[in-house]
Amino acid sequence: MKTAVPTARWVVTRNSDAVAQMRLFCLPHAGGGASVYREWETELAGTLQVCRVQLPGREDRAREPAFTNVLRLAEVLADALQPWFDRPFAFFGHSMGALIAFELTRELRRRASVLPRHLFVSGRAAPHLPSRTPSIHHLCDAEFRRELRLLNGTPEQVLQDDELMEFLLPSLRADFSVCETYEHAYEEPLSLPITAFTGQSDPRATAEEISGWSEHTRASAGIRTFPGDHFYLQSMRPAVIAAIVAELSPLLRRGPALEANAFVGSRAR
Numbered sequence: 001m002k003t004a005v006p007t008a009r010w011v012v013t014r015n016s017d018a019v020a021q022m023r024l025f026c027l028p029h030a031g032g033g034a035s036v037y038r039e040w041e042t043e044l045a046g047t048l049q050v051c052r053v054q055l056p057g058r059e060d061r062a063r064e065p066a067f068t069n070v071l072r073l074a075e076v077l078a079d080a081l082q083p084w085f086d087r088p089f090a091f092f093g094h095s096m097g098a099l100i101a102f103e104l105t106r107e108l109r110r111r112a113s114v115l116p117r118h119l120f121v122s123g124r125a126a127p128h129l130p131s132r133t134p135s136i137h138h139l140c141d142a143e144f145r146r147e148l149r150l151l152n153g154t155p156e157q158v159l160q161d162d163e164l165m166e167f168l169l170p171s172l173r174a175d176f177s178v179c180e181t182y183e184h185a186y187e188e189p190l191s192l193p194i195t196a197f198t199g200q201s202d203p204r205a206t207a208e209e210i211s212g213w214s215e216h217t218r219a220s221a222g223i224r225t226f227p228g229d230h231f232y233l234q235s236m237r238p239a240v241i242a243a244i245v246a247e248l249s250p251l252l253r254r255g256p257a258l259e260a261n262a263f264v265g266s267r268a269r
Helices: 034-044 070-084 096-110 141-151 162-180 207-216 233-252 256-260
Strands: 022-027 048-053 089-094 119-122 194-199 221-226
Touching: 022 034, 022 070, 022 096, 022 233, 034 048, 034 233, 048 070, 048 233, 070 096, 070 162, 089 096, 089 233, 096 119, 096 162, 119 233, 141 162, 194 207, 194 233, 207 221, 221 233
Parallel strands: 022 048, 022 089, 089 119, 119 194, 194 221
Antiparallel strands: none
């Protein structure tokens, strides 16, 4: 049974950005919402239309139940985002968002749908590699909050606010369940480029683990390393955005013809 959710609730974008030739769909990390990529819209205006994916269980969708299974989420996203695929597009996902972007791309391929022109994955070990960290989504509240503090991704003032944390814990647990219950199933490598980003001191995604993404594409694969830990995106945003634009520049330079030929060669074979 499909979940009937209005498409507009899944995508946050300031305007149509008619000048932009491509769309960049940005998927958040566990516990994150569409606001994580708010500044990207300003910095990429006129170059890429930033489409911030808003998942249930956060921000203006906070009262909706969050997904706990990435494959089910990918199915629903494939339906919800389909109207936005009328222009060439790419996916960017950080941490949990990288896993979602990967499985969403594979779901689109199963449907013989149009595919992204490029997949950008950040802060996430290649999906076929076993996790090195113990699961935490099942821990009691006190232990779960302690683990969140160690990850350094949740502001201390939020962690210390008992009322707020009581409200946030269900969606946070769901997000960690998405990552921690994932079981990779082999499929043929994708036929589109993959670029993997990581922070130099990210304990959850080492350079070696990031390099494993190359096994999931028959096209080009690249690695970009930036100063910082798992949340390097916060301090290195301009450099990350510049790297994305550099990777997509051959497509962007093609001008109006890009839109006319957007889907040639993009469908699953």
